[in-house]
Amino acid sequence: GAGVSQSPRYKVAKRGQDVALRCDPISGHVSLFWYQQALGQGPEFLTYFQNEAQLDKSGLPSDRFFAERPEGSVSTLKIQRTQQEDSAVYLCASSLASGGGGQPQHFGDGTRLSIL
Amino acid sequence: AQSVTQPDIHITVSEGASLELRCNYSYGATPYLFWYVQSPGQGLQLLLKYFSGDTLVQGIKGFEAEFKRSQSSFNLRKPSVHWSDAAEYFCAVGNNAGNMLTFGGGTRLMVKP
Numbered sequence: 001g002a003g004v005s006q007s008p009r010y011k012v013a014k015r016g017q018d019v020a021l022r023c024d025p026i027s028g029h030v031s032l033f034w035y036q037q038a039l040g041q042g043p044e045f046l047t048y049f050q051n052e053a054q055l056d057k058s059g060l061p062s063d064r065f066f067a068e069r070p071e072g073s074v075s076t077l078k079i080q081r082t083q084q085e086d087s088a089v090y091l092c093a094s095s096l097a098s099g100g101g102g103q104p105q106h107f108g109d110g111t112r113l114s115i116l
Numbered sequence: 117a118q119s120v121t122q123p124d125i126h127i128t129v130s131e132g133a134s135l136e137l138r139c140n141y142s143y144g145a146t147p148y149l150f151w152y153v154q155s156p157g158q159g160l161q162l163l164l165k166y167f168s169g170d171t172l173v174q175g176i177k178g179f180e181a182e183f184k185r186s187q188s189s190f191n192l193r194k195p196s197v198h199w200s201d202a203a204e205y206f207c208a209v210g211n212n213a214g215n216m217l218t219f220g221g222g223t224r225l226m227v228k229p
Contacts, residue, residue, distance in 0.1 A: 040222075042208075043206070044219070045216040048215045091160070104162050106162070107161075
């Protein structure tokens with residue numbers, strides 16, 4: 001597709017349930033990023049992939065959060081035993097090249113996760 | 117550690133008036149700086165970026181930004197605001213490794229008719 005695609009757009013889950021959020025990056029983009037955006041705040045970095053390798057997961061808030069990109073394309077962010085504080089918009093971004101701070105990141109429309 | 121501060125949470129301007137959104141950053145080396153815009157329910161769209169060279173950069177939709185190293189600032193400007201510019205604006209700094217962006221808290225722009 002032309003841009004970064006995320007699904008679902010909206011997800012409602014009960015506390016304690018597991019959820020999986022999908023990101024389909026721009027074709028050919030090497031780098032993939034996940035961010036968490038709480039209501040009224042700027043996005044915060046969660047994790048980064050270069051192809052299939054997860055090179056940085058320093059932003060994941062707890063061991064309940066897990067991300068993968070097994071074939072270096074589509075990525076899934078999984079949250080186990082969800083808590084109310086996990087409610088946020090989860091943004092995925094991709095960029096063309098690996099390394100180099102100057103590569104702009106292209107964002108999807110996000111998944112709005114609400115935990116009841 | 118890198119950080120970004122956007123001092124203004126909300127700004128209201130009249131349509132046709134000029135606009136300046138403030139951004140201050142903290143980064144130990146030459147920064148990679150970005151401005152993104154986010155409309156409700158949408159992802160972030162890149163307006164412009166600064167890597168090096170000319171400190172005044174032009175972006176899409178008539179926006180420009182000026183990098184001032186001495187002030188650690190990267191303010192966004194537009195000479196004449198349109199009603200469609202109402203949105204949330206985020207300033208961000210990228211690290212040299214290119215593996216993360218650090219965002220400010222955002223400025224919500226409202227445009228009066």
